[in-house]
Amino acid sequence: MLRLSLAMAITAATSMAADPPGSITFHRDVLPILAKDCQGCHRPGQIAPMPFLTYETTRPWAQQIKVVVSSKKMPPAVSNPHFPVLTGRDGLTQAEIDILVKWVDSGAPEGTPPADERGSKKK
Numbered sequence: 462m463l464r465l466s467l468a469m470a471i472t473a474a475t476s477m478a479a480d481p482p483g484s485i486t487f488h489r490d491v492l493p494i495l496a497k498d499c500q501g502c503h504r505p506g507q508i509a510p511m512p513f514l515t516y517e518t519t520r521p522w523a524q525q526i527k528v529v530v531s532s533k534k535m536p537p538a539v540s541n542p543h544f545p546v547l548t549g550r551d552g553l554t555q556a557e558i559d560i561l562v563k564w565v566d567s568g569a570p571e572g573t574p575p576a577d578e579r580g581s582k583k584k
């Protein structure tokens with residue numbers, strides 16, 4: 462029991478060292494928002510020209526992402542049969558927009574990928 466909580470404490474300390482508290486990182490903060498509101502279109506084979514599935518493909522677009530979410534150009538405010546992915550959605554909340562903007566303003570850091578993705582830098 463003691464051994465287990467010690468191991469957990471060490472794990473927590475290690476991940477905190479990589480992602481300082483208060484920082485906004487791609488894997489922890491940004492990716493869940495992209496998954497919910499952007500990846501329906503921003504994935505291979507969908508209508509958006511560039512995929513936002515990984516840090517590598519999203520990072521070059523960081524400045525543009527800031528522009529389009531602050532101006533509410535993205536996600537497109539549509540709800541029709543051609544965009545079933547968005548039907549019934551209200552787009553981003555102000556809190557989510559703030560997270561994306563702060564992420565870009567702080568240099569769009571990657572942060573620590575989840576353990577199962579570490580070491581497997583795929584396409």
Ligand code: HEC
Pocket residue numbers: 495498499500501502503508509510522525526529530535536537544547553
């Ligand atoms: C309904 C589909 C759809 C969703 C959802 C969507 N996008 Fe897009 N996005 C597009 C399409 C199509 C384009 C390319 C055409 C254009 O630039 O208008 C695009 C272009 C962009 C661009 C490039 C704009 C430019 O000026 O070059 C950015 C950045 C972007 N999207 C970010 C996002 C983000 C961030 C989200 C989620 C918050 C998102 N998009 C959600 C369809 C979508």
